[in-house]
Amino acid sequence: TQLLEQSPQFLSIQEGENLTVYCNSSSVFSSLQWYRQEPGEGPVLLVTVVTGGEVKKLKRLTFQFGDARKDSSLHITAAQPGDTGLYLCAGGGGGFKTIFGAGTRLFVKA
Amino acid sequence: EPEVTQTPSHQVTQMGQEVILRCVPISNHLYFYWYRQILGQKVEFLVSFYNNEISEKSEIFDDQFSVERPDGSNFTLKIRSTKLEDSAMYFCASSEAPVGVLGPLHFGNGTRLTVT
Helix, strand or coil: CCCCEEECCEEEEECCCCEEEEEECCCCCCCEEEEEECCCCCCEEEEEECCCCCEEEECCEEEEECCCCCEEEEEECCCCHHHCEEEEEEEECCCCCEEECCCEEEEEEC | CCCCEEECCEEEECCCCCEEEEEECCCCCCEEEEEEECCCCCEEEEEEEECCEEEEECCCCCCCEEEECCCCCCEEEEECCCCHHHCEEEEEEEECCCCCCCCCCEECCCEEEEEC
């Protein structure tokens, strides 16, 4: 069974700080996605990483896919209160399904 | 930007009753999905639907559940006889291609189902 473990589960930081959240698995994934979920809404796709070692940037967010395609990280530079939310990593579970990690709940204090 | 829409946003029902959750996927998407998220837990796959048939389903998707695409735009999830443990947020999603590089999921805002 493929599992995605995310850490930390919860992170509370001050505005302006940097942070990194992790997504790990013992399985190889052909691609991983990062989603952000606000309360009462569905997950919204941030990025898809495909190639081992790949780095993608989305403004202050940097996503990296591990060389072995078993893990990924999300780094946020100079976090802002608007970054507050639940960050989910997800990957193909074989066939048509996507499996999700439990998420990292980020709270950025002004 | 096109979006997935779900109705109702909140449904309260009594145990044993049938409910139908409705979704309008993005119009040019071909793959449709239902996921659920029990409060405080992971987003879990229920079922995928392609070419007017179920392409994959999870162990959660037992005989109490069914899906249908009754016309060219709607995609529904029916729970025949709801149980307390069916209380969750149900998300509809669609994608242009099978999940992966070309087929990221586009989610609706969910229906919160409360079974009393």
